[in-house]
C-alpha cells in the first residue's frame with residue numbers, strides 16, 4: 001500500500017484537466033478518500049463540506065449504498081453489450097424515463113459518455129438534420145462568450161471563455177460567439193427592458209452577419225455555469241427561441257449543469273425558463289457523478305422531418321462504445337428514483353432561495369464585487385481593484401480564499417476570483433448557514449492577507 005505522500009507524488013503522472021504543464025512534477029493536490037452525504041474526507045481524516053458537489057454533479061450526495069448496490073447488481077447481471085445492434089433493460093428503461101421527464105416532445109434520447117460528448121453529438125446531429133433537409137449551408141453555430149460546453153474539439157470551440165482560448169486551436173469558421181447576457185454588463189443608464197432588447201439584438205445581429213441561410217443552431221446554457229454563474233435577464237431564453245424560430249434555426253439548451261434538481265426541477269428549460277428547446281444536452285446530475293454518462297434529448301419534430309425527407313435511409317453515423325452503457329443506465333435509474341422518492345427537487349426549491357438570500361449577506365465585505373445565482377447555484381465574485389482585469393491578482397485572491405476555506409472545512413471551487421457553490425441537493429438550511437459562515441471568514445482572511453502583504457489598500461486608508 002502506498003502512503004499518502006507517495007500517492008501525491010505519483011499523482012504527478014496524472015495529467016489533470018486544465019493542468020499547467022510547467023508545474024507538473026511539483027503538484028501536491030489534496031487527496032480525498034471518502035465521501036458521505038455533503039461531506040468528503042481527506043487522507044488525514046479532515047472532514048470537508050463539498051460545496052461544489054464535485055463539479056456540479058454529486059446531486060444526491062456521496063456514499064449512497066443503494067447506488068453501489070444498483071451498480072453492483074447490474075455488473076453481476078450483465079456488464080456490457082454493443083449498443084449498435086442490441087439493447088439492455090436499463091438503457092431502454094432509462095431512455096423512456098428521461099423522455100417522461102423532458103419538456104414538450106423531446107422524447108428521444110442519445111446516450112453519450114459525458115457532457116462534452118453530449119454537446120458534440122448534438123451539434124453533429126444538427127448538421128445531420130440540415131443535410132437531411134437538403135440545407136447543407138445551414139451549419140453555423142452561434143453560442144455565447146463565457147459559455148462552457150466541453151472539451152472535445154467542437155464543444156470546446158463552441159465554448160466562449162476567452163481565458164481558455166490562448167493555447168489551443170479551435171474551429172473558428174463555423175462558430176460565432178455573442179456577448180453573454182450578463183446583468184453586470186448593463187450600462188447604468190439602460191433600463192432592464194432595454195438591456196434585454198440589447199441582449200436579444202446581439203443574437204439577431206450575429207444571424208444577420210452570418211446569414212440566416214447559414215445559421216443552424218443557437219447554443220445556450222439556461223444559466224451560464226462555469227463562465228461565472230450568469231443568470232440572463234428574465235425573458236431572454238424565450239425571446240432567443242422566437243428569434244431562432246424566425247430564422248429556421250434550432251435551439252440547443254445545454255443543461256449539463258442545470259438539470260436534475262440544480263434549479264429545483266428535473267429539467268430547467270421549460271419549468272424555470274418557459275421554453276421548449278429542440279435539443280437538450282445533459283450529464284453530471286444524470287447519474288449524480290457515480291458513473292460517467294451524458295445524453296442529448298431530441299424532439300419528435302426533428303425526427304419526423306428527418307424521416308419524411310431522409311428517403312430510404314438516414315443513418316446518423318455517430319456514437320460511442322459506451323452509448324447507453326447498462327451500468328451507467330442502472331445508476332441513472334437509481335439516481336432518479338432517489339431524487340423522486342426523497343423529493344429532492346422540492347427540497348431544492350426551498351433551500352435554493354435560502355442559499356441565495358444568505359449569500360447576498362456577503363455583499364458587505366469590501367472586496368465582494370457581486371453575489372449572484374439561482375436555485376442551488378451561487379457565486380461570490382471578489383475583486384481587489386474594482387474594474388481591473390489583473391488576472392494574476394484575481395488568481396491569487398481566489399486561491400487564498402480557497403485555501404482559507406479548506407482549512408476551515410469547506411471546499412469552494414475558485415474559478416479565478418469567483419467562488420462557486422452548487423452543493424448536493426440534500427443540503428439543509430443549517431448546513432447552508434455553516435457554508436456561508438465559513439465562506440465569509442475565508443474571504444475576510446484572504447482580504448486581510450492582501451492588506452498585510454501590500455497587495456491591496458482599503459479605500460478608507462488610501463491617500
Ligand SMILES: Cc1ncc(COP(=O)(O)O)c(C=O)c1O
Pocket residue numbers: 114115116117119148149150151221225226254255256257283284294
Ligand atoms: C454546461 C456544460 N456543458 C458541457 C460540459 C462538459 O461536460 P463534461 O465535463 O462532462 O464533458 C460542462 C462541464 O462542466 C458544462 O458545465
